[in-house]
Amino acid sequence: VSTQSTWGGGIEHKMGIKGSATAVLNFDDSIGWLVGKPHQGMKQMFSFMNSARLHVGIQGLGATELSYQNAVPYAKERCSGVSPGGRKFPDKPADPIINHPDVRRMLLTQKAIAEGGRALVYHVALLLDKKHAGGADKPQVDAELGLLTPIVKAFLTETSCETTKDGIQVYGGHGYVSEWGMEQIYRDARISTIYEGTTTIQSMDLLGRKVMMDKGAAMQAFAAKILALTTSLKADAKLGAHATQLEEVTQQWLKLTGQLATRMKDPNVLPGCSVDYMFYSGYVTLGYFWLMMEATAVKALPTATDVAFYQAKLHTGHFYFQRLLPRTASLALTIAADTESVMALHEDHFTFL
Numbered sequence: 001v002s003t004q005s006t007w008g009g010g011i012e013h014k015m016g017i018k019g020s021a022t023a024v025l026n027f028d029d030s031i032g033w034l035v036g037k038p039h040q041g042m043k044q045m046f047s048f049m050n051s052a053r054l055h056v057g058i059q060g061l062g063a064t065e066l067s068y069q070n071a072v073p074y075a076k077e078r079c080s081g082v083s084p085g086g087r088k089f090p091d092k093p094a095d096p097i098i099n100h101p102d103v104r105r106m107l108l109t110q111k112a113i114a115e116g117g118r119a120l121v122y123h124v125a126l127l128l129d130k131k132h133a134g135g136a137d138k139p140q141v142d143a144e145l146g147l148l149t150p151i152v153k154a155f156l157t158e159t160s161c162e163t164t165k166d167g168i169q170v171y172g173g174h175g176y177v178s179e180w181g182m183e184q185i186y187r188d189a190r191i192s193t194i195y196e197g198t199t200t201i202q203s204m205d206l207l208g209r210k211v212m213m214d215k216g217a218a219m220q221a222f223a224a225k226i227l228a229l230t231t232s233l234k235a236d237a238k239l240g241a242h243a244t245q246l247e248e249v250t251q252q253w254l255k256l257t258g259q260l261a262t263r264m265k266d267p268n269v270l271p272g273c274s275v276d277y278m279f280y281s282g283y284v285t286l287g288y289f290w291l292m293m294e295a296t297a298v299k300a301l302p303t304a305t306d307v308a309f310y311q312a313k314l315h316t317g318h319f320y321f322q323r324l325l326p327r328t329a330s331l332a333l334t335i336a337a338d339t340e341s342v343m344a345l346h347e348d349h350f351t352f353l
Contacts, residue, residue, distance in 0.1 A: 014191075015191070058152075067164040068111060072107060106167075110166055124152055146210050167185060206277065211257060225288070246325070268342065273334075283331075297310040
């Protein structure tokens, strides 16, 4: 019997966040106490981990922003090749790579996720303030906060892996070299999809607990807010197309949710479809905030002193609707797909080359 029941087994050697030293703790001959009621661990865990989940989502968003802030000046300074439309800087040995379409695609993806995600977390912060203040609408605030929490955590961390990867790609080979710092941002972002519950856990919480357990009430209430906004803007000459597009994907979101509810007797549907459902929900949610930001920009432009700021919002919003929101089309297909394609292969057959 050990005379020391709890002891450190060693410092962990990790892929990233090396500045945060975490250790293996061994509990030998130790006693554990049950917290709460038996078989309610998952439910209880989420109740006290909600703030941590939001913090980790913001951590992912911060990685996106940091990668973007580094990638933009590099793309403006690094000269390579000739712009597809012809030489733009004949006085330089080559054109800055920010003039190349695919570099712009990566930068705009970073920008659209960062700014859309920032609007989302500000909204969640407002909900938290309303929750703490109490009020007659507290049940509705609680429900919306519960719905958005797993989206903040899972969507903003998963997209941070994409955006920080794009940041490395903008730098090319230099992005892979440690002295530039871009690979560190990616390594540090990667843990955020695991912290405080993996992406699958967050997605199952979203679909299983936050949507199905209340028969879709919170999700339908949030969708109603989105549809109210799209209805108010569909006739707008500048934003009507985006409003119509968001309305269509929101209606499809409602339809997919209803279809999933009829399939829940299959035990593989919730764990097999939840991650795709989370991504679909995330793209719709950011679409909602992007449409609001576009509407604010259109209203502000006639009297604005910082015209370029608002025009940039409109350009970035247009990119989101053209290049990122359409990802929901493929997600809708995978959400609707049967689970047989995932579960049919015998476990012994995964090893065949």
